[in-house]
Amino acid sequence: MMASITMKSAAGSDKGKVDLDDEIFGLVPNVPLMHQVVTAQLAARRSGTQSTKTRAEVAGGGAKPWRQKGTGRARQGSTRSPQWRGGGVALGPKPRSYKQKTPKKMVKQALRCALSDRAAEDKVIVVDSWPFDAPKTKNGVAVLEALGIVGRSLVVVDIDDKNTWLSFRNIPTVHVISPNELNAYDVLVADYIVFSEATVPTLDAAVAPASEEEE
Numbered sequence: 001m002m003a004s005i006t007m008k009s010a011a012g013s014d015k016g017k018v019d020l021d022d023e024i025f026g027l028v029p030n031v032p033l034m035h036q037v038v039t040a041q042l043a044a045r046r047s048g049t050q051s052t053k054t055r056a057e058v059a060g061g062g063a064k065p066w067r068q069k070g071t072g073r074a075r076q077g078s079t080r081s082p083q084w085r086g087g088g089v090a091l092g093p094k095p096r097s098y099k100q101k102t103p104k105k106m107v108k109q110a111l112r113c114a115l116s117d118r119a120a121e122d123k124v125i126v127v128d129s130w131p132f133d134a135p136k137t138k139n140g141v142a143v144l145e146a147l148g149i150v151g152r153s154l155v156v157v158d159i160d161d162k163n164t165w166l167s168f169r170n171i172p173t174v175h176v177i178s179p180n181e182l183n184a185y186d187v188l189v190a191d192y193i194v195f196s197e198a199t200v201p202t203l204d205a206a207v208a209p210a211s212e213e214e215e
């Protein structure tokens with residue numbers, strides 16, 4: 001089944017209807033699934049380079065502070081033990097990877113749920129074509145105003161359309177990506193998702209239903 005929305009021109013006028021596939025834009029969003037995929041996506045972005053020194057790595061502390069018995073104080077073997085100021089850190093963080101293994105089917109389904117959520121809120125906009133003969137940020141801002149977009153927007157642009165990329169790239173509230181970079185996180189953090197007619201996701205693209213995906 002197909003749902004239709006009004007396609008816009010870059011000037012904001014109506015340009016007929018465009019079909020959105022219900023398998024991509026008409027699902028009931030699975031919130032736990034989207035949460036799991038987005039959490040994994042953000043975890044994979046972490047550098048994991050934080051590090052602390054253990055007592056074996058801290059310089060100094062080779063000599064025993066005082067003799068074992070007879071001083072009335074607790075026995076100590078090194079001034080670089082964790083309880084000492086300047087000592088090593090017990091059980092502190094070490095460099096590690098935060099990546100989580102997420103099945104491809106789940107990633108694609110989360111993306112479809114995210115697109116369906118935005119479509120249900122009338123936050124998906126399709127433009128017939130982009131009018132940029134030369135890269136100019138001022139023209140990009142004018143297009144967004146003509147489309148009535150307020151807030152953060154995700155603009156999906158063909159990778160070869162350099163003029164459009166450069167026209168939107170420097171606008172702080174716009175994130176520009178290519179169709180094969182679409183992901184659940186970027187869709188969910190944007191207030192509007194803007195496609196050209198050529199970049200609207202279809203069942204043959206990367207967001208094909210999970211049943212068509214190989215094991």
